[in-house]
Amino acid sequence: MPNKNEVRLQKFMAECGVASRRKSEELIEMGKVKVNGHTAHIGDKINPKRDIVTVRGKKINKSDKMYYIMLNKPRGYVTTVSDELGRKTVMDLIDVNARVYPVGRLDKDSEGLLILTNDGAFANALTHPKHNYTKVYRVTVRPAVNDDILERLRNGIEIDGRRTAPCDVNVITEEKGRVVLEFILREGRNRQIRKMCEAVDLEVARLKRISIGPVKLGMLAVGKSRQLTDNEVRKLLRSSNPSESE
Numbered sequence: 001m002p003n004k005n006e007v008r009l010q011k012f013m014a015e016c017g018v019a020s021r022r023k024s025e026e027l028i029e030m031g032k033v034k035v036n037g038h039t040a041h042i043g044d045k046i047n048p049k050r051d052i053v054t055v056r057g058k059k060i061n062k063s064d065k066m067y068y069i070m071l072n073k074p075r076g077y078v079t080t081v082s083d084e085l086g087r088k089t090v091m092d093l094i095d096v097n098a099r100v101y102p103v104g105r106l107d108k109d110s111e112g113l114l115i116l117t118n119d120g121a122f123a124n125a126l127t128h129p130k131h132n133y134t135k136v137y138r139v140t141v142r143p144a145v146n147d148d149i150l151e152r153l154r155n156g157i158e159i160d161g162r163r164t165a166p167c168d169v170n171v172i173t174e175e176k177g178r179v180v181l182e183f184i185l186r187e188g189r190n191r192q193i194r195k196m197c198e199a200v201d202l203e204v205a206r207l208k209r210i211s212i213g214p215v216k217l218g219m220l221a222v223g224k225s226r227q228l229t230d231n232e233v234r235k236l237l238r239s240s241n242p243s244e245s246e
Helices: 009-015 021-029 120-127 147-155 192-199 230-239
Strands: 033-035 053-055 068-073 101-103 111-117 135-142 168-175 178-185 203-212 225-227
Touching (some): 009 021, 021 033, 021 120, 101 120, 120 230, 147 168, 147 192
Antiparallel strands (some): 068 225
């Protein structure tokens, strides 16, 4: 009979702010996680009140305070908690007394809105594919676009053997040799916009995410962060459940 006090190890790790569930699974597979001194395995369950879980030798505990942070990520930072190559990470820009981690990612050369949290349930709601959060990006490309290129981008581009979902692409400003586009995506694949642009012979000079669902970057300065308001958190959670949306 199932023990109602037991939870999956990766779920507990996410709730403790170690990493997302998927990244927690990777840590387990790498042998970095132990339960009561024994190396953990995918599929393990634990009793949070009784079992001792360590990650890289450090005991983890669920935090009483939940953090929901908006960061305006600069270019040149990788979206990881730590980096084996010694590169600057987004964690260098965050100063909170809790183990928070990024929800989703922006690649090293991209910038803009990134959310960090230590709430595993919240992170799971934001990253689960079924929720289809709309994400808006401002993308500066070279040299120029035409109607054919725009239609190809909007209708979907085959990248890595799979076609991208239809999206909205609009011209914001246009001058000789340089165009600013607005991409509105409802899926999030690795380096998606860069690969889409490459497929139609466009060079991406700048890529900035300006909103995730109902939350907008606004005037937050580059490299700065702030706590999401309670209302912003509620809106994100409501928009992850269509039956409760406004």
